[in-house]
Amino acid sequence: GENVEQHPSTLSVQEGDSAVIKCTYSDSASNYFPWYKQELGKGPQLIIDIRSNVGEKKDQRIAVTLNKTAKHFSLHITETQPEDSAVYFCAASLNTGGFKTIFGAGTRLFVKA
Amino acid sequence: GAGVSQSPSNKVTEKGKDVELRCDPISGHTALYWYRQSLGQGLEFLIYFQGNSAPDKSGLPSDRFSAERTGGSVSTLTIQRTQQEDSAVYLCASSLIADNEQFFGPGTRLTVL
Numbered sequence: 703g704e705n706v707e708q709h710p711s712t713l714s715v716q717e718g719d720s721a722v723i724k725c726t727y728s729d730s731a732s733n734y735f736p737w738y739k740q741e742l743g744k745g746p747q748l749i750i751d752i753r754s755n756v757g758e759k760k761d762q763r764i765a766v767t768l769n770k771t772a773k774h775f776s777l778h779i780t781e782t783q784p785e786d787s788a789v790y791f792c793a794a795s796l797n798t799g800g801f802k803t804i805f806g807a808g809t810r811l812f813v814k815a
Numbered sequence: 816g817a818g819v820s821q822s823p824s825n826k827v828t829e830k831g832k833d834v835e836l837r838c839d840p841i842s843g844h845t846a847l848y849w850y851r852q853s854l855g856q857g858l859e860f861l862i863y864f865q866g867n868s869a870p871d872k873s874g875l876p877s878d879r880f881s882a883e884r885t886g887g888s889v890s891t892l893t894i895q896r897t898q899q900e901d902s903a904v905y906l907c908a909s910s911l912i913a914d915n916e917q918f919f920g921p922g923t924r925l926t927v928l
């Protein structure tokens with residue numbers, strides 16, 4: 703089945719710096735790749751997603767890149783702010799008759815003011 | 816509008832007892848997912864419902880776990896003969912259609928003593 707690896711597990715950056723989180727997936731049939739942000743005590747919330755027919759997508763300070771050949775995708779946050787501090791999860795989804803979403807283990811991002 | 820709601824928010828039970836966790840998805844959402852999140856860990860897929868199709872149960876960890884979705888809306892996750900390793904936060908999510916943004920509830924924190 704699908705497996706999603708996420709690195710790093712913890713990331714600490716200075717306010718204003720960029721943060722990059724990387725994920726790899728195993729099933730080449732996966733075609734939808736969302737990123738979620740989870741704040742303490744809350745459920746995850748979608749921040750950006752990308753589909754397999756697109757290589758890059760950007761939304762203000764957040765961007766995601768996808769390399770289908772290498773089966774990896776990355777989240778880029780520029781000009782980080784303290785409120786970006788949270789746990790970030792990547793995920794890969796594929797339609798196998800059902801629709802299963804497999805999440806990475808998460809990256810805890812600390813933005814130091 | 817109202818988001819995904821889950822009840823109870825916290826549940827403490829004794830080993831061997833059965834528990835029922837409830838999820839009310841966003842009205843009109845056809846897809847519903849259950850995940851388990853252990854402390855500091857990622858999201859483990861449990862089960863997925865899509866409309867009237869047979870659910871994808873491939874993530875359920877044992878036959879003590881079951882879930883149903885009545886009338887295409889409310890879902891109940893049942894854990895029979897609970898074990899201490901069942902202690903976790905159980906998250907429910909819904910999406911308008913499969914392969915789309917999932918909206919998460921706040922979760923139910925289950926503690927098995």
